[in-house]
Amino acid sequence: MSDRIEVPAKDNRLGAFLRDRRQRLDPAAFGFAGRRRTPGLRREEVAQRAHISTTWYTWLEQGRGGAPSPRVLDSLADALMMTDAEREHLFLVGIGRPPRAHPTASAGITQRLQRLLDGLGAIPATVATATWDIIGWNLAARRVLTDYETLPAGERNILKRMFLDPETQAAQSDWESVARFLVATFRAETARAGDDERAAALVAELTKASEAFARMWTEKDVRVAGEGEKTIHHSTAGQIAFEFASFSVDGRPDLKLMIYNPARDADAAKVRALCAVSPA
Structure with missing residues (x-):
């Protein structure tokens, strides 16, 4: 029997946000085929794209396993094709602080x-x-x-x-x-x-x-x-x-x-x- 405690859904903002963004994505756009009973990507597909284990990703959605590292959050944001605003929200609900900015070399402004x-x-x-x-x-x-x-x-x-x-x-x-x-x-x-x-x-x-x-x-x-x-x-x-x-x-x-x-x-x-x- 696992000694890990599953966080109630109402308190698991990170898991709810990950699940919502996962279910919004079109599997065909990522090369995943096959019939599906639920919309979006499967957990194992997100884990594959983020280069983490399916078990670890499942725990994150369930509110188990503790806080993820910034590196894991960055990988998940990339895997789920998040916008900058979504990435920032992911960090805030995941570890309580925004991500470090990714400076981009720019010769000018918009x-x-x-x-x-x-x-x-x-x-x-x-x-x-x-x-x-x-x-x-x-x-x-x-x-x-x-x-x-x-x-x-x-x-x-x-x-x-x-x-x-x-x-x-x-x-x-x-x-x-x-x-x-x-x-x-x-x-x-x-x-x-x-x-x-x-x-x-x-x-x-x-x-x-x-x-x-x-x-x-x-x-x-x-x-x-x-x-x-x-x-x-x-x-x-x-x-x-x-x-x-x-x-x-x-x-x-x-x-x-x-x-x-x-x-x-x-x-x-x-x-x-x-x-x-x-x-x-």
């Missing part, structure tokens, strides 16, 4: 997100990866912050510009505080996103090139982007103050939308003037 940036008008906005690579921006960001469009893709990184570019450093009203903020959010967000390879390469490059970065990196501070205040010294418009806020991009947990709202009417007027100027 047209819909670009239209959102452009629609902000005279409010600078950017989209950045967990490693602070800027992959999206609007005209106001180009005119006020940095003209990312003129930079090679490999140089559109806020950390590299903050620690290696004299003009970017000179534009900060409090360079030390801004630099520490960037390093701390970089540490926290790359750990959350699992972007180990890109992060390691960037840390190695900046540690070698910047004593300040090497010093701050060893302090192991962590922060979230959140919101706050920022003042820059623009080369032609002078001092401009902003209130900034960071937002997650739905469906892309490795990306963050940064919006810099002018703090006062005078600051907004300066940004509008810069946006109205024709490029040289």
